[in-house]
Amino acid sequence: MLSLPPELEWFLLLLEDGGLPGRLVDRPSIAYSNTTDPRGDGLYDHARRAVPRLRDASERRLARVLVTWGATRWKQGRRGWSLPPLTELRAKWDLKYGPRQWPGGADAAWQSASDSKEAIDA
Numbered sequence: 001m002l003s004l005p006p007e008l009e010w011f012l013l014l015l016e017d018g019g020l021p022g023r024l025v026d027r028p029s030i031a032y033s034n035t036t037d038p039r040g041d042g043l044y045d046h047a048r049r050a051v052p053r054l055r056d057a058s059e060r061r062l063a064r065v066l067v068t069w070g071a072t073r074w075k076q077g078r079r080g081w082s083l084p085p086l087t088e089l090r091a092k093w094d095l096k097y098g099p100r101q102w103p104g105g106a107d108a109a110w111q112s113a114s115d116s117k118e119a120i121d122a
Helices: 008-015 041-051 059-068 086-097
Strands: 031-032 070-078 078-082
Touching: 008 041, 008 059, 008 086, 041 059
Parallel strands: none
Antiparallel strands: 031 078, 070 078
């Protein structure tokens, strides 16, 4: 895992955490790409902050990894992403890179937006 490209390192962090930065309060599998919040809690903001090698990564580069893993573009006033269920993405990761112990167990779901400081009202 130490030799993962930075985009996959970031995606693995999302899968391990089980929460989506910039996600909507009422729809925890949907998250904004970027936010206007000074904390910068959108998906792309998170990638650039969490993985230093992505600091200057373009939005296109970050979008490619999301599309590769089955996320679809979402727009309702602002742009974002709708991600597949966490269990599905973790199962895909296990098939590609080998099984691993995931936090929260096999049936974990994206964290409820109401349980996170990163949730955003639509």
